[in-house]
Amino acid sequence: MKKTFQILVILLTTTMMTHAQNTATPTVSVTGEGIINTVPDEANIDIRVENTGKDATIIKQENDRTVSKVLSFIKKMGIDEKDVRTEYIRLNKNYDYNSKTYNYSANQAISIKLKDLSKYEDLMNGLLQSGINRIDGVSFSASNEDELKAQARKKAVENAKMKAEEYASALNQSIGKAVMISEFQQPDYPQPRMYKSAMMESDSSGGQQPIAPGGIKLKTTVNVSFLLN
Known part of the structure; x- marks a missing residue:
């Protein structure tokens, strides 16, 4: 009786599956x-200020002075503060295996969104004159x-x-x-x-x-x- 019931269940399941496939x-x-x-009508500009030397305090101060000049120039260009962002500030201690001495590198990365491409060349030239020494990338985008x-x-x-x-x-x-x-x-x-x-x-x-x-x-x-x- 049990075996007959199992066979009936299998047949019923198979029939239902076949019907589902057919329908x-x-x-x-x-x-x-x-x-x-x-x-594109906007530019995204990634710049960096970097200084190296033997004295960590001195190079950090030099870097900060340059960054201050850069930010002041960006403000004079009429770029909104919300479109200027500091990505990171780093101070690294590096070992020179040739001279067997340590030196330090201070750097600060800044990202700028330029919403008026007519200012592009004036901005880039002014940034270089202000003291930046790295342009990490320039990409373009659409505001809409x-x-x-x-x-x-x-x-x-x-x-x-x-x-x-x-x-x-x-x-x-x-x-x-x-x-x-x-x-x-x-x-x-x-x-x-x-x-x-x-x-x-x-x-x-x-x-x-x-x-x-x-x-x-x-x-x-x-x-x-x-x-x-």
Whole structure:
């Protein structure tokens, strides 16, 4: 009796699974892309002030004096305080194996967001004259990036719908409402950026060509499943 019951349970389970497979809702799943190209209107500049020497106190004081000049110049350029940030302050003790002596290095990293690119060259030249000795990086961005990303997401969904309609049309069918949507997260690879000092390069007409901001491409990819009618 027990064996017969087990067989009946197995048969019932198999029948239910087969029925579920046969009655699965037909869908079409596609990937859509949305791309927005724009021109950057902001620059993010990472600079550093660094001094080395034998006396930790002296080089720290020298570094602080230079940083004070740099911050004062940035303020004179009309850059808002909230767009200037100290990333870190370091004082390191280093051993020179050749001379078998110790020396110290003091450095302070500063990040600047420049919202007016017309000030770029004046800012960079003034920073160099103020005493910075490292430019760790310059990148460009768009102030309305969130709005542009929203546009890219909308275009991605529209692209997915268009693809799904093309597939369904080839089968003499149509698509219904979307039943699943997910965004594909991908790393952001910015376009190459370049900084050149005006003292390093000029164009053929004698004018300055300090930067080539290029363009920014914002891309969104979505996976969408539609009912297939």
